[in-house]
Amino acid sequence: MSTSALGVSPQPFGPAWRTIDEIDDGWRELRPGPRLCELRARGEAFAPRFKAQGPVRAVRTIDLLPFPxxxxxxxxxxAPTRAKYLLMRNRCQLIEFEDFSGATKVLLVNPSEADLSARAGFFEQARRELLPFVPASLLTRAPGPAALLRRLGVDPARVDYVTFDHLHVQDLRRGLAGEGGRPPLYPNAKLLVNRRELETLAAIHPLQRPWWIDGALDGVAAERVVALAGSVWLGKGLALVWTPGHTLGNHSIVFHAPDGGVYAISENGVAPECYLPAASQIRALREYARKYEAEVVLNGNTLESALSQYSSMVLEKALVDRGAGGGELPNILCSSPFVRSPLAWGLGPSHVVPGVNGGALGSSLAEGTGNG
Structure with missing residues (x-):
């Protein structure tokens, strides 16, 4: 697969969406220290303007399978323990919002298919090491995101857009092209993705290879893929903010919840306290913050740019409200938060931002269903 084969390119913006140049221009500063200060200031300046537009219509958070x-x-x-693995839990969000043309749209965030993600090289290695603890049958027994949506009364055909914070271990063919003669899970949805993720898929570096799935977009029609050049304000209370570092095309899903509060969906950190390690009850995080005067702790597997990821996490903090996880912790809704498990005995998050659920579903519901 190549981006040229897909025929995708950055999309023009009509009245429905807006670029967010006042944030993205901060990345033009090449010096890491001044860039960090620049992005923090730009995030703090944009945050009140974003919040003033009002909230999205509805949000639902859906827990998916855990993974090592x-x-x-x-x-x-x-690292706070000598254990090799811990468990993280995938979760996705359904967001109904009003775009700037006044139309109601439905965005599905991070609908990972566990059995497809297991094809990534990293998971093949982890499965060999953990087979006694994580049976392979678990991946096929558990319902996927589309089935869980139907349990909420949501029709997957009503989804307008699908996005992932980044494309590590993602295979989009089942969702957007169909497989085995079956139609796609989201037949009317377009993928919103930063163009840099497509460029990575087209030419994967050896150090990236364990985390990316070859052919992840094979068979997906070009018109189903919207390649974004940077940050995009999708509508009232919803933006995709380019936050490079973890991957070059990483973006964070920033939304204003119906019941109040601005949140960011991100995998830059594995717990809200990774964004304020000095306040963590995990001693290793507090000591790291003290020793290095660090204000964030990165989730780093293929660190394509550690300095950029650090700045991206600070930018996320500047954009969101605080308090959903307690104290001054920022409202970071980790897309794969770590959870307590026997794999890392005694280790667990000291702060949790609960899944956001609010507002009345409308456009995404199947005919004849209630609000769930």
């Missing part, structure tokens, strides 16, 4: 992940990656340079 190396402790050394989850807490880059600040």
């Amino acid at each position: 992940y190396p402790v050394a990656f989850a807490f880059w340079q600040a």
